[in-house]
Amino acid sequence: MEANVFNKEHVFLNINANTKEEVLKFISKSAKELGITNDCEGVYNGLVERESQFTTNLGEFIAIPHTKNDAVINPAVLVLKFNEDVNWNEGEEKIKLAINLLMPGQSEGNTHLKLLSALSRKLIHEDFKDALLNSNDVEEVTALINEALGL
Template sequence: MTTTIEQDDIDDLIPESHISLDEPPSEKDDCIEYLLDLIVSSGRVTDRDTALKALFARERETTTGVGMGIGIPHAKTGAVTCPSVAFARSTDGVDFGAMDDEPAQLLFMILVPETGAEDHLEILSSLSRALMHEEVRNSLSTAKTSADVQGVLKEALA
């Protein structure tokens, strides 16, 4: 049975402070740090180095470039207090090693507590399903404000 993320949960999962419409770094590792710092700035990460190590370890396991211009670095770590998602977008894209060899322009980071395996899978699968739709990707690419991004995600994920 698959569940969806409730609309009310999206404000908590990806608050506007976790959404950046500024150009992120063009190198993957720097981009991962950039996304992590969006979550760190909200006080949800208790140990940045531990969270970063978990993200880099996950990247070494297998690519988080899912194709269609999407990168979703993600990790479970005891260094985050609650499930959290960050978003940024890149004009030229960042090489996340996707199977289709396309750079990732829509960048999401998912961090969940170590004990949050179910949350981790639910967020990852819900996000992946939503991003399969071209209109969702286009809306995220053209959103003018972080509130617009949040609105697109509320509609797409719920």
């Protein structure tokens, strides 16, 4: 797996967002700023399309929005923590943290599934989840996600 998939520049703390749409727009804009895409709208549409198929809200205050589409140039994981709990979908628990996966549409194999699987395995552990939800330290969040991804 590519070492540049995740680093501390991919951690965003104290984000102001109230809705899922605002979060997905923030992800798209950040992806462009980080050189992950040249097509903000394509990334945003990919994230929205994925959400329309099935919610990425895992419950327990965490969502994993993701997309695999041609607008993504470089695979990446972004982590966002919010100042206020975000309304994800009507009738669902609000979220405090989003772990975002962006994969190129033509990427070989099932890298996104491997990343999702690795994250999911770690997120069943309360101590890991609590550490992520409670940390406001970029270095600590980076270390936790690197550990989860096996980077």
